[in-house]
Amino acid sequence: MSQAPEPVRDLDWAPERARAFADGAADLWEELLRRLPELPVRRRWSAEDVRNAVAIPVPDEPMADEALLAYLRDVVFEWSAYLGHPRFLAYISGAGTVPGAAADLLAAGLNMNAGGWQLAPSAIEIEVALTRFFANEMFGLPEGAGGLIVSGGAMANFVALKAARDRRAGWDVRNEGILAGPQLGLYLSTETHVVSDRAADMLGIGWANVRHVSVDDGSRMRVDELRAQIARDRETGIRPFAVVGTAGTVSTGAIDALGDIADVCADEGLWFHVDAAYGGPAMLAEDLRPLFAGIERADSIAFDPHKWLYTPHSGGCVLLRDFSLLQGSFDAQPSYIHQDREVTHAGLDLGRYGPQFSRSFWALKVWVSLLAHGRSAYGRRISHDAELARYLGARVEEHPAFELAGPVGLSICCFRFVPPDLPEGSGREAYLSVLNERLMAEMQVDGRVFLSNAVLGDRFVLRVCVVNFRTEAQDMDAVLEVAEELGSKIDGELRPEDLR
Amino acid sequence: MSQAPEPVRDLDWAPERARAFADGAADLWEELLRRLPELPVRRRWSAEDVRNAVAIPVPDEPMADEALLAYLRDVVFEWSAYLGHPRFLAYISGAGTVPGAAADLLAAGLNMNAGGWQLAPSAIEIEVALTRFFANEMFGLPEGAGGLIVSGGAMANFVALKAARDRRAGWDVRNEGILAGPQLGLYLSTETHVVSDRAADMLGIGWANVRHVSVDDGSRMRVDELRAQIARDRETGIRPFAVVGTAGTVSTGAIDALGDIADVCADEGLWFHVDAAYGGPAMLAEDLRPLFAGIERADSIAFDPHKWLYTPHSGGCVLLRDFSLLQGSFDAQPSYIHQDREVTHAGLDLGRYGPQFSRSFWALKVWVSLLAHGRSAYGRRISHDAELARYLGARVEEHPAFELAGPVGLSICCFRFVPPDLPEGSGREAYLSVLNERLMAEMQVDGRVFLSNAVLGDRFVLRVCVVNFRTEAQDMDAVLEVAEELGSKIDGELRPEDLR
Helix, strand or coil, X not given: CCCCXXXXXXXXXXXXXXXXXXXXXXXXXXXXHHHHHHCCCCCCCCHHHHHHHHCXXXXXXXXXXXXXXXXXXXXXXXCCCCCCCCCECCCCCCCCCHHHHHHHHHHHHHCCCCCCHHHCHHHHHHHHHHHXXXXXXXXXXXXXXXXXXXXXXXXXXXXXXXXXXXXXXXXXXXXXXXXXXXXXXXXXXXXXXXXXXXXXXXXXXXXXXXXXXXXXXXXXXXXXXXXXXXXXXHHCCCEEEEEEEEECCCCCCCECCHHHHHHHHHHHCCEEEEECCCCHHXXXXXXXXXXXXXXXXXXXXXXXXXXXXXXXXXXXXXXXXXXXXXXXXXXXXXXXXXXXXXXXXXXXXXXXXXXCXXXXXXXXXXXXXXXXXXXXXXXXXXXXXXXXXXXXXXHHHHCCCEEECCCCECCEEEEEECCCCXXXXXXXXXXXXXHHHHHHHHHHHHCCCECEEEEECXXXXXXXXXXXCCCCHHHHHHHHHHHHHHHHHHHHHHCCHHHC | CCCCCCCCXXXXXXXXHHHHHHHHHHHHHHHHHHHHHHCCCCCCCCHHHHHHHHCCCCCCCCCCHHHHHHHHHHHHHHCCCCCCCCCXXXXXXXXXXXXXHHHHHHHHHHCCCCCCHHHCHHHHHHHHHHHHHHHHHHCCCCCCCEEEEECCHHHHHHHHHHHHHHHHCCCCHXXXXXXXXXXXXXXXXXXXXXXXXXXXXXXXXXXXXXXXXXXXXXXXXXXXXXXXXXXXXXXXXXXXXXXEEEECCCCCCCECCHHHHHHXXXXXXXXXXXXXXXXXXXXXXXXXXXXXXXXXXXXXXXECHHHHCCCCCCCEEXXXXXXXXXXXXXXXXXXXXXXXXXXXXXXXXXXXXXXXXXXXXXXXXXXXXXXXXXXXXXXXXXXXXXXXXXXXXXXXXXXXXXXXXXXXXXXXXEEEECCCCCCCCCCHHHHHHHHHHHHHHHHHHHCCCECXXXXXXXXXXXXXXXXXXCCCHHHHHHHHHHHHHHHHHHHHHHXXXXXX
């Protein structure tokens, strides 16, 4: 009989060693949570500093566990940024739920592959239950709706728009390609996130065939202009296939008139997709939910649990009114995966419904966060984030050195620093953009408060977005304190002679 | 002054509570590792059983931590499949490294967003170092090569083929779309994984424009036929743009003649992509590395750390010979992200190089696994996986009730159960496929050993793929014991009269 090879056990750590290493990681996390209020959001590094510290060579022999944990301690406390810090208020990047982080340990330790039901029965049934909760209970989509957890909002929008393309093109695009039909047209607004433009690029439709409909003074798509653009395009032989409405624009938190866009889509036979990457979870907040009227008429919705459900990076969600269309748009069954369901009694193989065959149990951190916190507390906290943004807006309006840049939308407040003694004059507006641009950069490296920007018209403005369950009113106050301190200093250095 | 809103702290767990919850998760993981050898790979469930147990309603109020951990304990021990079990040998799904799981806790606890350097300095420098290690040291690509960790192999192949499309189409596809040029043609073999076909669908090229070149008797693409097909297509106005070589086919672990395909691509001006999703990490094993000669000439490589680097789901890797081409193919910079690098001294914003803006720190589990285990142990274990597959092949050949279905390729062994007393006859081959198909399903639900299948020609065969650092020779022996036991029983029930 053949000689059995000798075992090779280097990678098969004993349970005690595994636990000790996990404890080491948990120690670092606990220490981080403890020190978070005293840490800066980020430190003053250069890329070179960080690289020199963390990019060590891959060793031939194992690092000792203690040495590896010491290295990780350095990574965590010296070279990382803290998006869960109460004063991280930039872009739209959630703070990271606490139970969600522990869930990720379990998901990785279990290591199921949620592409196939037999490889992940609990993972797939949880993902199905989770996405149905979102579809039916959160967004009000009908029975038969469902979706997937994907890598993030860009992918969620892409998956939805691929389903739209394949369903509404009017020929078998999957097989014959874009070249076999007329030019397809995609409609969105000038405020829609660029990931939908890029989805058109990825799908072979091309940026040039994305129509950026203008917006009204509330940053909402002009629906009359949408209708007119569709009519003009049809006359030139373009075939419109989908409209993207936005529920929470990235610059100002505006929400399109979703019901009106749904009417246009119904009249024109177009797919109605809603990019709710940011705003979607506000459906859980009683005071914000009415703003989204019409979203229940969508053919598809993309939203990001890692934004306003605060779950750790990353996990986006795509929902379809008719879940089965995902299989029609993504299935590609190979011969090496064969299944006799009469024997296996298996459920859905979610790898046949989306862009990944092998799939992580990303749903667990979202599911555990919802169970641990409950729907009510989520609703209260989301509502509170918006309340804090409005509070900041009110403080800005009261303050002589700041100017509100527009209405607060959802949990976004845009404003700018305007030195009270800055005279009127031809260079004033240009200087204010230069000043605020520099102020944002200096605030970011300063690290006490981290915010980002918007460009509204030709004004560069500061932008605070609260999707952070650790943020409170004193953090809003700190934004203005730091901005005034640094803004005054920079103004002293930068202001041109003719504006002095 | 405006009234400051009262704090809402429900989601902001204290560090002690966070730690206790993480300990609860770590307890479950440790118990799982301890019990793994005695647990079945999977239990006999139906989708309905699992759904009834795990799909609980999302509550309005928080679940108590103990109740939630008890629920998770039930999920882990009653309703989950264990891909880290020594006898999980199906598809190509890695066992899940131990330090990689702990790293996922830390990645989620840190919650950096590796889309932007300022939001994830250490994460991005680690991802850059990791992908350069893969590009330069593992695959031998030149300086300037690099890549990304993405959600998995399907996405890694898609990203590479999008870069190929945009670079080699000959017009500005990103802007003008597929319709603005001639039909593009993509070349791969009949053994290439279907994700590349689907990438052509996603990119708007269409399945019909993917050429499936035939293979030789070792399942390698026939390079003469590739040249002939390209020539035929050029004559009909199709514009070939890329060839996909495979380094480790999913059915039999075959490796295309990569150097010969590279020659064709050089002669024809085509992009040379290698799908090394499975085989790639075998570059770390001295005895297997020579099989991949020519891979260093690739324009792009896709491979999956969650396969043969055993890291937890999920994380694929895409590498480009010229890393900068990723930015050319994916960048879409919105106005709300502005940066003055002279102030911030920031490094790469990896969100501009791939399909996701917000990005998880997936690289950490791979990086920590490499540091914890070291390159040598990885090489030894990968080599050992292949040795175990060859051992199984030898045992199959010695055994009167089994038949080897072809040469063992990398760590894949394909074989079938052939009852020793089965007579020759016209129905024999058809019956053997029926018998082995049923045998696979019964073995899967039996749960002692979990394998999958291949379809070779018209034969349905059993397939074992070892990408599992807990598997040893006795597990190979168990495959044959269980297969013989169940196979004989099923044969007794299914065999038709004329073959008795």
